[in-house]
Structure formats: C-alpha cells, structure tokens
Amino acid sequence: MKKNLRLPIALQQAIYRSLRHHLSLAAPLFDDPLPEPSISWQQRGTTAGSAWLKEWQIRLNPVLCEENLSAFVEQVVPHELAHLLVWKKFGRVAPHGQEWRWMMEEVLNVKAERTHRFVTTSVAGQTFPYHCNCQQHALTLRRHNRVVRGEKEYCCRRCAAPLKIGEFQG
Known part of the structure; x- marks a missing residue:
C-alpha cells in the first residue's frame, strides 16, 4: 500500500523556514540577492534529496522527510542548498569537494556529511x-x-x- 504523499502544512513550513534561514546566512557572499530555490517533493527511492542546479530547485523525498523531519530541517535542506550556492559562487566543481564542505561548515554552520543514515525500508524498492x-x-x-x-x-x-x-x- 502506498503511503499518502500529502505532507502536512506544518512539515512543509518547517522545511521552508530552514531553507530561508540557511539562504540568509549565505546572502552576504553574493552581490545580488539570491532567489529562493523552489522545493519539489518528487524525489523517490532511498535518496533523501537532490539539487537541480540549472532549475535552481531542491527535490526532497516526501516519505523520508515525513519520517525524519528534524534531520531534513537540520541537515538535508542545508546540504542540498549548499550544492546550489556552490554552483552559483564557483561554477561546476566536485559535488562534495572543498567548496561544498566550506559552504556547509563555515557559511551554513552545518556539519558536512555526504550521505544520510535514514532507515529506508519504507521506500526501498525490489x-x-x-x-x-x-x-x-x-x-x-x-x-x-x-x-x-x-x-x-x-x-x-x-x-x-x-x-x-x-x-x-x-
């Protein structure tokens, strides 16, 4: 049976608060104001999130988000935002290279971790x-x-x- 993918408004609001907070931390690095990235809930499988650079979009896994809200707010959203910010500031570089680690730790004040450790049984495929x-x-x-x-x-x-x-x- 498929899980209901309609996310509660409070959950979505927590994600947007995290996005806006971390975006404001990075704003001084840029000459022009940065637009807020769009959030898509289209990420599937065991991947928590992904950054779509040219679309200026963060895609989040709605099932994993609902099951791990605090980790999404504290880690996943800033992780994906850091990819967008690094691309904007440095162009195409190694996905989890020194620029990304710097953005995570020095600018966004979040520990730079490359992968999540969520239980994925609810989203694991065959x-x-x-x-x-x-x-x-x-x-x-x-x-x-x-x-x-x-x-x-x-x-x-x-x-x-x-x-x-x-x-x-x-």
Whole structure:
C-alpha cells in the first residue's frame, strides 16, 4: 500500500523556514540577492534529496522527510542548498569537494556529511539476489535490468569477482 504523499502544512513550513534561514546566512557572499530555490517533493527511492542546479530547485523525498523531519530541517535542506550556492559562487566543481564542505561548515554552520543514515525500508524498492566469491549482494531493479540487457557487469568491491545472479553458496 502506498503511503499518502500529502505532507502536512506544518512539515512543509518547517522545511521552508530552514531553507530561508540557511539562504540568509549565505546572502552576504553574493552581490545580488539570491532567489529562493523552489522545493519539489518528487524525489523517490532511498535518496533523501537532490539539487537541480540549472532549475535552481531542491527535490526532497516526501516519505523520508515525513519520517525524519528534524534531520531534513537540520541537515538535508542545508546540504542540498549548499550544492546550489556552490554552483552559483564557483561554477561546476566536485559535488562534495572543498567548496561544498566550506559552504556547509563555515557559511551554513552545518556539519558536512555526504550521505544520510535514514532507515529506508519504507521506500526501498525490489532487489535481486546476486553473489560473488565471498558474499551475497542485493542489486536494485535498475542494476538487475542493466545486467539482463548486457549493458553492465557489476563486481564485488571486496574480492573483485563479477556478480552472478542467485544465492551465495559459500
């Protein structure tokens, strides 16, 4: 059963307050006033959020946001905003490079963390069992389809063996 993706107004207001607060912290870095980025609730899967640079938009996962509101307010919104601000100030640079870390920690006063640690069982998609020489792996539908179409071969990061469909018999 799909979760209702209509977010309560109070939740949306908390997200916008965080966005506006962190945007105001960065405003002195820019000669011209920055427009407020739009917020889209179209992020899906296990990704918490993403920054769409040219669209000046932050996309947030509504399910993960509802389940982890304080982390979204304190970490995810500033994380994605930092990507937009870095792009505006420095152009295209490494996504989580020194400019992004500087923007997060020195300007927005938020610890620079690259990934979230949310429980994602409510948004995790179907996985397929694969194995290598040393362990079991779970490939997403997208990766499984790439293997089936012959577009991609995945290898284990530990033993470097190619992944094969099926259960590990080790």
